[in-house]
Amino acid sequence: MLDRIDHVGIACRNLTAKIAFYESVFDLTVMSREVNEEQGVREAMLRIAAAPGGSSWIQLLEPLAPDTPVGRFLARRGEGVHHIGYGVDDVAASLAALHEQGVRLVDERPRHGSLGASIAFLHPKSVGGVLTELVQAAGAGH
């Protein structure tokens, strides 16, 4: 079902400062910046590797407001890893299979993610404390 680690989603307070850090210290480059109003985040995607099945990324996330999922995460836990995104071929089919197995879903249907992907979150309570995202890259699957 999972064909790669698509990205690590990292919550931060200041996107511009964190981009500067990852660019200067780890020599990475921002390939895309987006605002996702639905998820309440301003984000940047830094590419780590381009693999045959799709690239891997660091996704830096700054909340648009304190009363958003990432804003509440920062208040509760501070900066750090917010979620892990795994690449799948067909996010809708994966959701159906996971639901069938009793995994608690945050999203019952796929929604819009970064870089035109179709994504869905699984509830961390069902995945050993890990907020887990399934990512069907734009152009992948059907």
Place this chain on the structure above:
Amino acid sequence: MLDRIDHVGIACRNLTAKIAFYESVFDLTVMSREVNEEQGVREAMLRIAAAPGGSSWIQLLEPLAPDTPVGRFLARRGEGVHHIGYGVDDVAASLAALHEQGVRLVDERPRHGSLGASIAFLHPKSVGGVLTELVQAAGAGH
């Protein structure tokens, strides 16, 4: 410097149960089990993808005792993502370059990691709350 997301390290209370979960729900397979006395963990590596630069893994970690880094993490934060490991070509050279840039290191010299890798940790306070591991896979680099 970073050539791939090598692994996501996930802290758990019961390694056997967590392996069963990842195998049955996500259809992954344990490729290796190890006890690392130095790090105070019992661990399993589940391969997600084999990429040209090296594979990507989920690393499940159960502490050998409460008074270990992963044991203290579980007591403080509960189960979840413990660290992120990035692939590098030469861990010693990367450490030197990061030290030069003022990044705080947990390990000043490489030590033994999973699957025969040479690894080193960077301090989360220097990397925006993310405990960050550099991984030079066995046979990579020099």
